[in-house]
Amino acid sequence: MNLEALPAFVDRLANAASDSIMPFFRARVEVENKKASGFDPVTAADRQAEAAMRQLIEAGFPDHGIVGEEYGSDRADADFVWVLDPIDGTRAFITGLPVWGTLIGLLHNGRPIFGMMAQPFTGERYAGDGERAWYTGPGGARDISTRPCPELAEAALFTTSPHLFSEEERIAYERVEKTARMGRYGVDCYAYCMVGSGQADIVVEAGLQSYDIVALIPVVEGAGGRVTTWDGGSAASGGRIAASGDERLHEQLLETLAG
16 A cells, blocks of 8 residues: 555545535535434435445445444454544434544554545644644644643543443543643534643543544654543553553543543
């Protein structure tokens, strides 16, 4: 695979997803619930965007695997596997808030090597390869980097919602929030991009799937941050996720989560 051509191909995937999604945003879109109990929304925009990306991948890289939120796994044991979430933040999407994004990640032998979060309404894209991270959008094209924040007491913290944690997880999360300078909720994939661009310092979440996080790992780590599970392991399979912009802060974060 020509890795130098990878950013251009991922831009094509993001463009295809955008073309599928934008006619539905802030429109009267039908919302289905994927869960028998609880609420896990999905729309035609999710499905059409993932189908469009899959078609391009299968045409360009027929030996690659694909894991997607809406259509499951194909060739998931391949050396290269694309991991797709057409709309990360569907709750935001269906309520008209532009803090959702299309997540496009690529694994090589299980390791995230490239990722992009694309937001077609704002025209913003955050991408990274684990060594470098960059932004394109209304603010112009530029490299991005995390900011220094050595102490948890100085940190700005994101989580999607504390109500998504189990009782045990919520207790651990609250230890972090009580120590941090500020906690903010509800921005889904944007939280990781804000850590990567030096606007915030920490993301703490639980219950993530691989398609929720694989694309974001190369962005945060390419910008100088770190993404792991709560026990310090690989975040590529999802689960309980901790992301920090500063390595010193990350160690404090994991210690605080562990209690």
